[in-house]
Amino acid sequence: FLRGKLTVRDVRFPTSLEQHGSDAMVGTKLISAHTDPDYSVAYVVIETDQGMQGYGLTFTVGRGTEIVVCAVEALSALVVGKSLEEIVSDFRGFYRLLTSDGQMRWIGPEKGVIQLATAAVLNAVWDLWARSEGKPLWKLLVDMDPRKLISCIDFRYITDALTEEEALDILVKAQTGKQQRVDQMLKEGYPAYTTSCAWLGYSDQLLKQLCTDALNDGWTKFKVKVGADLKDDIRRCSLIRQMIGPHNTLMIDANQRWDVGEAITWVTRLAEYKPLWIEEPTSPDDILGHAAISKCHNRVMFKQFLQASALQFVQIDSCRLGSVNENLAVLLMAHKFKVPVCPHAGGVGLCELVQHLILFDYISVSASLDNRMCEFVDHLHQHFRSPVVIQNAHYMPPKDPGYSCEMLESSVQTHQYPQGQVWKKLQ
Amino acid sequence: FLRGKLTVRDVRFPTSLEQHGSDAMVGTKLISAHTDPDYSVAYVVIETDQGMQGYGLTFTVGRGTEIVVCAVEALSALVVGKSLEEIVSDFRGFYRLLTSDGQMRWIGPEKGVIQLATAAVLNAVWDLWARSEGKPLWKLLVDMDPRKLISCIDFRYITDALTEEEALDILVKAQTGKQQRVDQMLKEGYPAYTTSCAWLGYSDQLLKQLCTDALNDGWTKFKVKVGADLKDDIRRCSLIRQMIGPHNTLMIDANQRWDVGEAITWVTRLAEYKPLWIEEPTSPDDILGHAAISKCHNRVMFKQFLQASALQFVQIDSCRLGSVNENLAVLLMAHKFKVPVCPHAGGVGLCELVQHLILFDYISVSASLDNRMCEFVDHLHQHFRSPVVIQNAHYMPPKDPGYSCEMLESSVQTHQYPQGQVWKKLQ
Numbered sequence: 001f002l003r004g005k006l007t008v009r010d011v012r013f014p015t016s017l018e019q020h021g022s023d024a025m026v027g028t029k030l031i032s033a034h035t036d037p038d039y040s041v042a043y044v045v046i047e048t049d050q051g052m053q054g055y056g057l058t059f060t061v062g063r064g065t066e067i068v069v070c071a072v073e074a075l076s077a078l079v080v081g082k083s084l085e086e087i088v089s090d091f092r093g094f095y096r097l098l099t100s101d102g103q104m105r106w107i108g109p110e111k112g113v114i115q116l117a118t119a120a121v122l123n124a125v126w127d128l129w130a131r132s133e134g135k136p137l138w139k140l141l142v143d144m145d146p147r148k149l150i151s152c153i154d155f156r157y158i159t160d161a162l163t164e165e166e167a168l169d170i171l172v173k174a175q176t177g178k179q180q181r182v183d184q185m186l187k188e189g190y191p192a193y194t195t196s197c198a199w200l201g202y203s204d205q206l207l208k209q210l211c212t213d214a215l216n217d218g219w220t221k222f223k224v225k226v227g228a229d230l231k232d233d234i235r236r237c238s239l240i241r242q243m244i245g246p247h248n249t250l251m252i253d254a255n256q257r258w259d260v261g262e263a264i265t266w267v268t269r270l271a272e273y274k275p276l277w278i279e280e281p282t283s284p285d286d287i288l289g290h291a292a293i294s295k296c297h298n299r300v301m302f303k304q305f306l307q308a309s310a311l312q313f314v315q316i317d318s319c320r321l322g323s324v325n326e327n328l329a330v331l332l333m334a335h336k337f338k339v340p341v342c343p344h345a346g347g348v349g350l351c352e353l354v355q356h357l358i359l360f361d362y363i364s365v366s367a368s369l370d371n372r373m374c375e376f377v378d379h380l381h382q383h384f385r386s387p388v389v390i391q392n393a394h395y396m397p398p399k400d401p402g403y404s405c406e407m408l409e410s411s412v413q414t415h416q417y418p419q420g421q422v423w424k425k426l427q
Numbered sequence: 428f429l430r431g432k433l434t435v436r437d438v439r440f441p442t443s444l445e446q447h448g449s450d451a452m453v454g455t456k457l458i459s460a461h462t463d464p465d466y467s468v469a470y471v472v473i474e475t476d477q478g479m480q481g482y483g484l485t486f487t488v489g490r491g492t493e494i495v496v497c498a499v500e501a502l503s504a505l506v507v508g509k510s511l512e513e514i515v516s517d518f519r520g521f522y523r524l525l526t527s528d529g530q531m532r533w534i535g536p537e538k539g540v541i542q543l544a545t546a547a548v549l550n551a552v553w554d555l556w557a558r559s560e561g562k563p564l565w566k567l568l569v570d571m572d573p574r575k576l577i578s579c580i581d582f583r584y585i586t587d588a589l590t591e592e593e594a595l596d597i598l599v600k601a602q603t604g605k606q607q608r609v610d611q612m613l614k615e616g617y618p619a620y621t622t623s624c625a626w627l628g629y630s631d632q633l634l635k636q637l638c639t640d641a642l643n644d645g646w647t648k649f650k651v652k653v654g655a656d657l658k659d660d661i662r663r664c665s666l667i668r669q670m671i672g673p674h675n676t677l678m679i680d681a682n683q684r685w686d687v688g689e690a691i692t693w694v695t696r697l698a699e700y701k702p703l704w705i706e707e708p709t710s711p712d713d714i715l716g717h718a719a720i721s722k723c724h725n726r727v728m729f730k731q732f733l734q735a736s737a738l739q740f741v742q743i744d745s746c747r748l749g750s751v752n753e754n755l756a757v758l759l760m761a762h763k764f765k766v767p768v769c770p771h772a773g774g775v776g777l778c779e780l781v782q783h784l785i786l787f788d789y790i791s792v793s794a795s796l797d798n799r800m801c802e803f804v805d806h807l808h809q810h811f812r813s814p815v816v817i818q819n820a821h822y823m824p825p826k827d828p829g830y831s832c833e834m835l836e837s838s839v840q841t842h843q844y845p846q847g848q849v850w851k852k853l854q
Contacts, residue, residue: 036529062530063501067540070497074490102463103489109683109711111724112539113494157710160687256536260587283584284536285727287714288734297538300712307715 004047006080008072008120010065011407012040012417013348013380014426038062039380041348042069042117043412044124046079054128055406058120058319059347064113065417071117074104079121088129091152095325098122099154110298115322122323123353127403137324137403138356142182142363146171153329154299161303167332174364181363189394190358191369192376193221193251195346198236200225207236211243218392221249221373223279227257230266237273246274249373253279260289276371277313277342295320295344299329306337313371317344318353331361340370346377351388352404355395383411431474433507435499435547437492438834439467439844440775440807441853465489466807468775469496469544470839471551473506481555482833485547485746486774491540492844498544501531506548515556518579522752525549526581537725542749549750550780554830564751564830565783569609569790573598580756581726588730594759601791608790616821617785618796619803620648620676622773625663627652634663638670645819648676648800650706654684657693664700673701676800680706687716703798704740704769722747722771726756733764740798744771745780758788767797773804778815779831782822810838 016036041057042065060068078097079087087094098118099110108114130137141149150168197210214222224240226233233252241250252275258266263281278292287304293313296302297320305311314334316327334341343358345351351374358374366372374395381387385406389396398404414421443463468484469492487495505524506514514521525545526537535541557564568576577595624637641649651667653660660679668677679702685693690708705719714731720740723729724747732738741761743754761768770785772778778801785801793799801822808814812833816823825831841848 037533038530060530061533063528064498064531064534064541067494067498067501068534071491071494071540074494101490103465103487104491106464106488107491107495107540107543111712112541113498113534114491114539116534155686157686157713157716160716259582259584283727285538285725286584286731288731289584289587298712300710304713304715 003049003081003083004051006044006046006072006076006121006124008045008069008076009043009412010040010069010417011043011348011412011415011420012038012062012065012423013415014422015039015379016062017426036062039348040065040417041407042072042120043407044072044120046121046124046128048084048128052128052132054124054126054131055402056120056122056124056127056323057349057353057405057407058116058123059350060116061347067113068116068120071113072120075114075117075121079125084125084128084132087125088152091325092154095122095152095154095322096156099322110300110322112297115297116319119319119321119323122325123318123403123405126324127405131402134401136356136398136401138359138363138397141324141328141356141360142178146175149328152325153332154325155329157300158303158329158333161307162329162333162336166336167329170332170335171364174367177367178363181367185359185363185397189391189396190355190362191221191373192219192390192393192395193223193249193342193373194219194393195223195225195253195375195377196379197222198224198240200228200232200236202236204235204239207239208243211240215244220244220393221251223251223253223375224275225255226252226270227254227266230269233266233270237270237275241273249276251275251277251279254281256280256283258282260286263289279315293342296330298322299326299333302330303333306333306339312339314339314341315344316341316354316357318350318357319347320344324357327357331357331365335365340368340372341366342372343374345375346379348380349384349405349407351376351381351395352384352386352398355388355398356403358395359397383407383415430476430508430510431478433471433473433499433503433548433551435472435496435503436470436839437467437496437844438470438775438839438842438847439465439489439492439850440842441849442466442806443489444853463489466775467492467844468834469499469547470834471499471547473548473551473555475511475555479555479559481551481553481558482829483547483549483551483554483750484776484780484832484834485543485550486777487543488774494540495543495547498540499547502541502544502548506552511552511555511559514552515579518752519581522549522579522581522749523583526749537727537749539724542724543746546746546748546750549752550745550830550832553751554832558829561828563783563825563828565786565790565824568751568755568783568787569605573602576755579752580759581752582756584727585730585756585760588734589756589760589763593763594756597759597762597792601794604794605790608794612786612790612824616818616823617782617789618648618800619646619817619820619822620650620678620769620800621646621820622650622652622680622802622804623806624649625651625667627655627659627663629663631662631666634666635670638667642671647671647820648678650678650680650802651702652682653679653697654681654693657696660693660697664697664702668700676703678702678704678706681708683707683710685709687713690716706742720769723757725749726753726760729757730760733760733766739766741766741768742771743768743781743784745777745784746774747771751784754784758784758792762792767795767799768793769799770801772802773806775807776811776832776834778803778808778822779811779813779825782815782825783830785822786824810834810842
C-alpha cells in the first residue's frame with residue numbers, strides 16, 4: 001500500500017519580514033523566545049502504490065526546518081514498504097518502531113527534532129487512514145471502537161499514571177450521549193479564543209481597533225503575549241481588560257521568558273487584570289517551576305505536570321507531540337486528572353490539525369466544555385485545501401475526509417526553501 | 428580568528444556487527460533502549476584563519492548521525508566569522524546565541540538533536556581555547572579565575588536553585604587546597620569504574636574471565652547492564668557479586684527499560700546483590716519516576732532531579748549537555764545539593780572528554796572523592812590522538828593541550844559514512 005513513496009519538503013513563509021507591515025494578521029511582532037520567526041513546515045506526502053495520498057506536516061519557525069526534513073528522510077525508511085493495514089493493525093507497535101528505533105532513539109528520545117519529524121510522518125499516516133475511510137479525522141476517531149483506539153497508544157512510561165484498563169474505561173463511559181455531542185458540535189462548533197489581538201509592541205490604537213473588531217465578530221476570550229517589558233505588559237493588559245470588560249476572558253502567554261523567581265514577581269504584578277492562565281512562564285522542561293499551562297514535548301512530561309499538579313490546563317499540540325497517537329494518551333491522562341484541555345494552535349496548519357483532536361476530546365473523552373477552548377490565530381489558512389471554518393468564535397467541524405493538512409500545491413512550490421519563487425525574489 | 432571554516436563529518440564504527448565476535452571489548456552485546464548500535468560521532472573541526480585547529484564531537488549510535496551533522500551545519504553560521512577572543516570574552520552570550528537562536532530554538536530547545544549538535548560545536552571551541560593557551564582543558568578550567576568561569580555559564584531557568592553569587596562562592600571556597608589536589612590527581616589519577624565486564628547475554632564463562640582480568644588490573648567497581656530478562660539479570664548479578672566479593676562495588680544500569688511499577692518490582696528482586704545505584708530505570712524525562720541516577724539533556728532537568736531529591740548521583744555527559752558550559756552549571760548545582768557526580772562515559776570519545784570535567788570537579792568544586800567515580804569502557808580509544816590513560820583503575824590527567832577529542836585523520840577517513848573504506852566494504 002505504502003509501497004509507493006514518501007516525499008518531504010521544506011516550506012517557509014517569510015513572516016519575519018512582515019513585522020513592519022500593516023497586516024496585523026500575519027503574526028506580526030511575534031516575540032518571545034522565538035523572535036523574527038519565518039513560519040514554516042516540514043511537509044510530508046506519502047503515496048501508496050495505488051496512487052492514494054496522505055498529507056502531514058510539522059510546524060517550525062524557519063532555520064532548522066532543513067534538519068527536521070533530514071530527520072523525516074531518516075524515518076521514511078521505517079514507513080515506506082508497509083501497507084496502511086499493516087500499520088493500523090498494530091499502530092502501537094508502529095509508533096514504538098518510529099520512536100524507539102535502536103539507533104535513532106539516542107538523538108531523542110521522543111523530543112526535539114526527531115519528535116517533530118515523527119509527528120509529520122504520523123500525521124500523514126493518520127490523514128491517509130481517515131481518507132481511506134472517507135471521513136474527517138475527528139469522525140474516524142469518534143466512530144472507532146474504544147479497544148481499537150487504545151491499541152494506537154503507547155503506554156510506555158505512563159502506566160503509573162494511567163493504565164490501559166483505566167483508559168478503556170474512560171472511553172467506554174463516554175459513549176453515553178456521544179451522538180448528541182456530535183450533533184451539538186456540527187451545529188455550534190467548538191469554542192475558540194483569539195491570540196491575534198495583542199502581540200507585543202502594538203500601539204494603543206491598533207489594540208483598540210483589533211479588540212473592537214474581534215468583539216464584533218463574537219470573540220469572548222483573548223490571549224495577550226507578555227514577558228519582554230513589564231511596563232508595556234501592564235499597558236496592554238490594562239487596555240485589553242478595559243476593552244473586553246470584566247466578564248470576558250483574558251489569558252497571558254510569556255513564551256518561556258522567565259526564571260521562576262521573575263515569573264512570580266511579574267505575574268503578581270499582572271494579577272489585577274485577572275488572567276485565567278499564565279502560559280509557559282519558564283522553561284518548558286521545568287515541571288517543578290510550576291507552569292500553569294505548558295506545551296510539552298511528550299506524554300512523560302505531561303504525566304509529571306499532571307502528577308505534580310503543576311498545570312491547571314493541558315495544552316496539547318498536534319505537531320510537538322507524537323501525532324494523534326500520543327495526543328490520545330495525553331487527552332486520557334488529562335481527563336483522569338480532571339484538568340481541562342485547551343489546545344495550542346496558530347503557526348502553519350496547527351489550527352487545521354488540532355481542531356480534530358479537541359472535537360474528539362469533547363465527544364469521546366471529556367464530554368465537557370467547562371473552561372475549555374481552542375486557540376485560534378488568523379493567518380496562513382489560505383494555503384490549505386480545507387482551511388478551518390470559524391463561526392461566531394467557534395471552530396466548525398471539518399467535513400472533508402482526512403486530517404485537513406493538505407496544502408495547495410502552488411503554495412508549497414512557491415514557498416519551498418530556498419528554491420521557491422518567494423525566496424528567490426528575496427535573495 | 429574563526430574566520431576560517433567549520434567542517435563536520437559523519438563517522439561511524441560498525442560495532443553492531445561485532446556482537447557475535449570474540450572481542451568482548453568492543454561494546455559487544457550492548458542492549459537496552461539502544462540495540463545494535465553502530466558507535467558514531469558527528470566530528471567537528473574548526474580552523475582559524477591563522478591555521479589553528481579545534482576538534483569537537485558528539486556521540487551517537489548510528490542512524491540519525493546525519494541529522495546531527497545537518498544541525499551542526501545549521502549552527503556553523505553562528506560560529507564562523509567570530510574570533511576566539513570574541514567568543515570567550517562573552518561565552519555566556521555566545522552560549523545563549525547557539526541555544527536560543529530565535530528560529531532554531533523551536534526545534535529544541537536545549538534538547539535532542541540540536542543540543543547534541545551544540546555540544547559538538549562548543550566542544551570544538553573549548554578545545555581550541557585550551558590549545559590556544561597550551562593547556563589540557565581541565566587545567567585551563569582549574570587555572571581560570573572563578574569570575575571568568577562563572578561568565579561561561581548560562582543561569583537562565585536555574586536561578587531558583589543556584590544563583591551566580593552562590594556559584595561564585597562555591598568556586599572561591601574551593602580555592603583552598605587546590606594545588607594539593609592537582610598534585611594528588613597527577614600522581615594517583617581519578618577513580619574509575621568499569622562497564623566492560625557484564626553486558627547482557629554474556630556466558631558464565633566469559634563473565635568469570637572478564638571479572639578475573641579486571642580484578643587483576645585493579646578494578647574495584649563494576650557496572651552490570653540489566654533490564655531485558657530478570658532471570659538472566661539475577662544470574663549475572665549473582666555471579667559478579669560472587670566474583671568481586673562483598674566489599675567491591677556493583678552498580679546496575681537498566682537503560683530506560685522500565686515503567687515505574689516494573690522498575691520497583693525488578694529492583695526489589697535485585698536488591699540482594701547490593702547495587703550502589705540503579706541507572707536510568709525509566710524514561711530520562713521522568714523526574715517524578717524517581718531515577719536514582721540519570722543522564723539528563725540539560726541543566727533544567729538536572730535542577731529538578733536535584734530539587735525533587737529524585738537522584739542520589741548526578742551523571743554528567745560531555746556531549747548530551749551543552750558542552751563544558753552547561754556541565755559547569757550542573758557540577759555547581761550538584762555541589763550545592765550535596766550529590767556526588769559520577770560521569771557517564773564510553774561510546775566514542777566520551778571517556779576522553781569527560782575526564783577533564785571530573786578532574787575539574789574534584790580540584791575546583793567538590794574537593795571530595797567520596798562515592799565518586801568516572802565510568803570507563805575500554806573501546807575505540809585507539810582512534811584518538813591522545814587516548815585516555817588508565818592506571819590501576821584510575822584516569823590519569825591528560826597532558827596534551829586541548830580537550831582530547833582529536834581523532835586520527837586516518838580513522839576518520841576510513842570510517843566516514845557512507846563513503847569510507849570500512850563502509851564501502853560492507854555494502
